[in-house]
Amino acid sequence: MDTKTTVIASEDLARQARICDEIKEHWRGQGIVPRAYVDTYGCQQNEADSEKIRGMLAACGYEMAEDEEGADVIVLNTCAIREHAEQRVYGNVGALVHTKRRHPGQKIFLCGCMMGQPHVVEKIKKSYRHVDGVFNPHQLWRFPELLRQALSTGKRVFAAEDSAGSIAEGIPLLRQGGVKAWVSVMYGCNNFCSYCIVPYVRGRERSRHPEEILHEVRGLLQRGYKDITLLGQNVNSYGKDLGLGIDFADLLAEIAGLPGDFWLRFMTSHPKDATKKLFDTMAASPKIAKQFHLPVQSGNDRVLKEMNRRYTRAQYLSLVDYGRQVMPELVLTSDIIVGFPGETEEEFEDTLSLIEKVRYDALFTFIYSPRKGTPAAEMADPVPRQEKNRWFDRLVTAQNKISEEIHLGYVGKTVKILVDGAEDGVLTGRTEGGRLVRLAGPTDWIGRFVDVEITGHTTWSLEGKPKVQ
Ligand code: SAH
Ligand code: SF4
Ligand code: F3S
Helix, strand or coil: CCCCCEECCHHHHHHHHHHHHHHHHHHHHCCCCCEEEEEECCCHHHHHHHHHHHHHHHHCCCEECCCCCCCCEEEEEECCCCHHHHHHHHHHHHHHHHHHHHCCCCEEEEEEHHHHCHHHHHHHHHHCCCCCEEECHHHHHHHHHHHHHHHHHCCCEEECCCCCCEECCCCCCCCCCCCEEEEECEECCCCCCCCCCHHHHHCCCEECCHHHHHHHHHHHHHCCCCEEEEECCCHHHCCCCCCCCCCHHHHHHHHHCCCCCCEEEEECCCCCCCCHHHHHHHHHCCCECCEEECCCECCCHHHHHHCCCCCCHHHHHHHHHHHHHHCCCCEEEEEEEECCCCCCHHHHHHHHHHHHHHCCCEEEEEECCCCCCCHHHHCCCCCCHHHHHHHHHHHHHHHHHHHHHHHHCCCCCEEEEEEEEEECCEEEEEECCCCEEEECCCHHHCCCEEEEEEEEECCCEEEEEECCC
16 A cells, blocks of 8 residues: 555646536536435545535536436445445445436446445446446545546546545535534544454545634634534544644634634544543533543453554543543443454453443444454454344443433433424424434524423433523
């Protein structure tokens, strides 16, 4: 792999913009308003990338379609994190054969993390011949050029060269909704947790310049966005590659210092790099949401070591203690992997005891899935799936009980929420800690902070009624 990251030159991006104009002209000349459908799998990094893909498509004259039927371009932005995620993509790509038969001019593109794996690209080349183009995360900025090539030659295009990654500033973005926005602060990951495919498909850690980030956030606040989430696989590494003497806590403090009424969040933090300074910065600013997603993965030291996580259970717990000491209201969430190769039932029980101790507000729980090319995929994995399922169910049951107890604790309290949408005639909003709240109210409250009295709860959400405004 090439180990140098590159900043894409502005001339190269200007060229892509010119290609967009040409594609727009091409459609205009035919008197057609073309339609595009972008389907996103995986995490917020992919959601953020899809906003760029939509932005580039809009610049090429495309309107966004609700589904794949009849769309002139379909882009599937894929995820490689677990086997199940990949199977869903293969199933959906397979089904597109029929969609394309009904609309023969349709161009189908696959991108995202699965396309960062050479064996997947080979499989698409050989067995999914209705796919017109593939690009991996490093080549995303070249999408207009690839689209034009596919449109003008009718040939398949593959842009999946391996790379340490690049930073491309100034790609147009088409965001969904006008209340919450994601802002990538860095790309890639250097951690190489032994089970994880991300460092292989997204390249080395690279940080955006703080001025670029501040400029983007200022623009969002001016346009009325009220909830900004800073994104990165491990935001705590922010700035290490820049040499500007700015770390993530500094960046956070600077953004929180911008004028306006908004909440600022971030994800994800690796526990080995989360600092007291970060917690102190959060505690000091009323605009930084008191919410922390701190994936622990396992509560057992041997398993953590095998996972190459580089912290111990005790270190993790002391971090949580410190966070709660400076922010007693802190909402904590985490990710857990059940059934890592060689994990025993006793070791799994250490994870159970950890979650009982920490009492997370919510957990994202996964059964280990071997990923080709990662060290863990080579480790002996003797525990049968059924047994892992049983552990998984124990974990979910324990966490549901905790989440429900925590939710019950909200009932009768008044909390500030940001109304962010409406579903089936009911408004939805989030608390500062990210809890989902449903309430009755007019849709023009969307984008507003509202005080709500919590009247009821389920495992996953709260119900409330607005206090008189
Ligand atoms: N960068 C983030 C999260 C990346 S992926 C972090 O470090 O926390 C999100 C979650 O998917 C991980 O936290 C982990 O719990 C889970 N995950 C990653 N690889 C996995 C695998 N091979 N099998 C099962 N779960 C996995
Ligand atoms: Fe994967 Fe670990 Fe990097 Fe997260 S920190 S993306 S789990 S390698
Ligand atoms: Fe999936 Fe890639 Fe995110 S593998 S979880 S979409 S970084």
